[in-house]
Amino acid sequence: MSAAAAPLPTRDAFRGPATNNWDLSFFKNVRIKERYAVQLRWEMYNAFNHGQFGQITAARNPRIQQLALRFSS
Numbered sequence: 001m002s003a004a005a006a007p008l009p010t011r012d013a014f015r016g017p018a019t020n021n022w023d024l025s026f027f028k029n030v031r032i033k034e035r036y037a038v039q040l041r042w043e044m045y046n047a048f049n050h051g052q053f054g055q056i057t058a059a060r061n062p063r064i065q066q067l068a069l070r071f072s073s
Helices: none
Strands: 024-032 036-045 063-070
Touching: none
Parallel strands: none
Antiparallel strands: 024 036, 036 063
């Protein structure tokens, strides 16, 4: 069999483990009179913390959350 007649790999022939890593952010801006403003922010990194199945080679990042309040004038 020649090299030209060798079958080509099918689509998705080389697949690795899937990675689900969702980063989410929610925020609310509030005006106090005309001069002041407040922003409430909630950020989540790896929000759904999906399990990764298959061969375990390393630990994935954990779910991280932070809450912030910003006051500006």
